Amino acid sequence: MSTPTEVSEPSTPDGRAARPAGAPVIKARRVRRLSKSDKVILGFMIGLPTLIQLLFVWIPTLLSVFLSFTRWNGLALSDIRAAGFANFSYVFNDSPAFWPAVQHNILWLVFLAVIATPLGLLLAVLLDQQIKGSKIYQSVFFVPVMLSLALVGIIWQLFYQKDNGLLNFLLGTAGTPEAVDWFGDPSVNIWAALVAATWRHAGYVMILYLAGLKGVDASLKEAASLDGANARQTFFRIVFPAMAPINIVIVVITIIESLRAFDVVWVINKGTNGLELISALVITYLIGEGQSIGIGSAFAVILLVISLVPITIYLSRTFRKEKF
Known part of the structure; x- marks a missing residue:
């Protein structure tokens, strides 16, 4: 472990010490480098929560966004077909439960x-x-x-x-x-x-x-x-x-x-x-009768976008306070 190192005192042009008489000597300490065990512990503490977030939040979210633009019955992956914005068109224009849920x-x-x-x-x-x-x-x-x-x-x-x-x-x-x-x-x-x-x-x-x-x-x-x-x-x-x-x-x-x-x-x-609620419609289409993964994912994406509005406003206000 590093030992304290005394800092040389500044001097005036005529060679006299600038430090007032009796003032304490300022000492600086070198920054301690992280050992291998420290790096392992920090990596575990950061990596494990990040992995959990990826597995249970971000990856399912990204998959939902992807599936919302497809047609799929939830069986074989080879049955996935591109649908463009057809699922969102159905939700807004043809779904009898969407607007009552809103x-x-x-x-x-x-x-x-x-x-x-x-x-x-x-x-x-x-x-x-x-x-x-x-x-x-x-x-x-x-x-x-x-x-x-x-x-x-x-x-x-x-x-x-x-x-x-x-x-x-x-x-x-x-x-x-x-x-x-x-x-x-x-x-x-x-x-x-x-x-x-x-x-x-x-x-x-x-x-x-x-x-x-x-x-x-x-x-x-x-x-x-x-x-x-x-x-x-x-x-x-x-x-x-x-x-x-x-x-x-x-x-x-x-x-x-x-x-x-x-x-x-x-x-x-x-x-x-x-x-009828939007969250209930997500599950109805994902696992209920007349199962449609694409339409259920479209409902989930719409709910996600709506939820991001208050979260974004709150975070922006919080970061703005911390900045100033």
């Missing part, structure tokens, strides 16, 4: 943004008040986040069942002709599914906002209080703007959650009969 995805986004996200913010503000048992409440509201959306769908099926569901039992209609088929009726099942998705999304938003509230400088609140601001004014004029980075993250997460929503509707009725 409308449902937009509705999903609006519902999460207007209902679920403010609900998560409200829970975070209430739990930040150091109320008794706040840790227990945090755990209760965060439990749905730890569950998969497929399991969330199964849980809410028990709640929404027509004949034996808890909701119809509370309404007094269980087992009667007046019982509402919450997941089977296309006029209401999208709203029932959105409530189930909100149950999970609100807990996620709550945890993010709790972290943001803990990071707000307490002196800002004290200054606002001294200026005569009440709690409501302090929150909306001081605290909420101070959480701008968290707000941006939550906006991006909400958009992505609305686009990748799949598990709940697939568990309910495989994304049909009023629950």
Whole structure:
């Protein structure tokens, strides 16, 4: 290992030392070169995650883009035929489910943004008040986040069942002709599914906002209080703007959650009969009846392009902040 090397002191034209008397001598250290074992460990730490990303993200993504311009039944590779933009033309012009799926995805986004996200913010503000048992409440509201959306769908099926569901039992209609088929009726099942998705999304938003509230400088609140601001004014004029980075993250997460929503509707009725979503159409065409790998890949590419918009905006803002 290299030893410290004393740097020669600069001198003035008349030969006197430029360093003030009594000032410490500045010493420089040589940069330690990486050993072979260091290079192996670094290569493993960088190479393994990169390999996983390539195998499970980038290669499937590139294959989907390639297959979206082909016709293939998913059997022999020799059956792959070039299709140009025919698959995309079918999706936009001839697919009966595409535009309803777009409308449902937009509705999903609006519902999460207007209902679920403010609900998560409200829970975070209430739990930040150091109320008794706040840790227990945090755990209760965060439990749905730890569950998969497929399991969330199964849980809410028990709640929404027509004949034996808890909701119809509370309404007094269980087992009667007046019982509402919450997941089977296309006029209401999208709203029932959105409530189930909100149950999970609100807990996620709550945890993010709790972290943001803990990071707000307490002196800002004290200054606002001294200026005569009440709690409501302090929150909306001081605290909420101070959480701008968290707000941006939550906006991006909400958009992505609305686009990748799949598990709940697939568990309910495989994304049909009023629950069409773009993500469900991808799986329907890839592995469902009337299988068409090319059309399913076209749906996947469209979903990818839409998803890249909020991600690109978020990354550009992040890098711009780091640069300046």
